[in-house]
Amino acid sequence: MAISMIDNKGVPWPLVKKDYMFGFKRTNGKTKYSTLADLAQKYDVKLATLRTRAHHEGWKDERDKYLSEVFQAAYQHKEKQLKSQIIDFDKRVFDISDKATLALKEKLYIDEEYEDDMGDTQTRRVLNYKVPTMEVRRVLEATKIAHDIRMNSMGEISTNIDEDSIDKLVDIIQQDRNNKVVNI
Secondary structure (H helix, E strand, O other), X not given: OOOOOEOOOOOXXXXXXXXXXXXXXXXXXXXXXXXXHHHHHHOOOOHHHHHHHHHHHOHHHHHXXXXXXXXXXXXXXXXXXXXXXXXXHHHHXXXXXXXXXXXXXXXXXXXXXXXXXXXXXXXXXXXXXXXXXXXXXXXXXXXXXXXXXXXXHOOOOOOXXXXXXXHHHHHHHHHHHHHXXXXX
């Protein structure tokens, strides 16, 4: 038995169904989905009649399917936005940590002029012996942090540099200072 589009009371069933399925926009921009009771009052239809029609035509399942698709599309859009923001953030963090690492290297090393075997003046990078040991330790710790940030921004977790390795580096630098041997 087919149910007519407009009954003898002039109820615009397609419009009622549309209001139920898609709701309406509020002044705040959010969508309000009407209940069957809301629509019965709005269109001056008996609630029992509206429930019967909605049940026979499967309005609830249609609306659930529609809302599922809408929410899925919104979720995918938001996920794409967040991925893009994360990638941009990672690039900025990588750039900052890279610049910090270069600045730290500049603090530890200086250019020194020397004469080669031919008597020509050359320049080489050597450890700056005037940097206090505690400052060297701080620079190494900052280098470790910059390294960790860089590795994490690229999706890796750095496990190679730890507190013990910083202590070892400080010891090596102190020995180099004592022996005046610098390996670059």
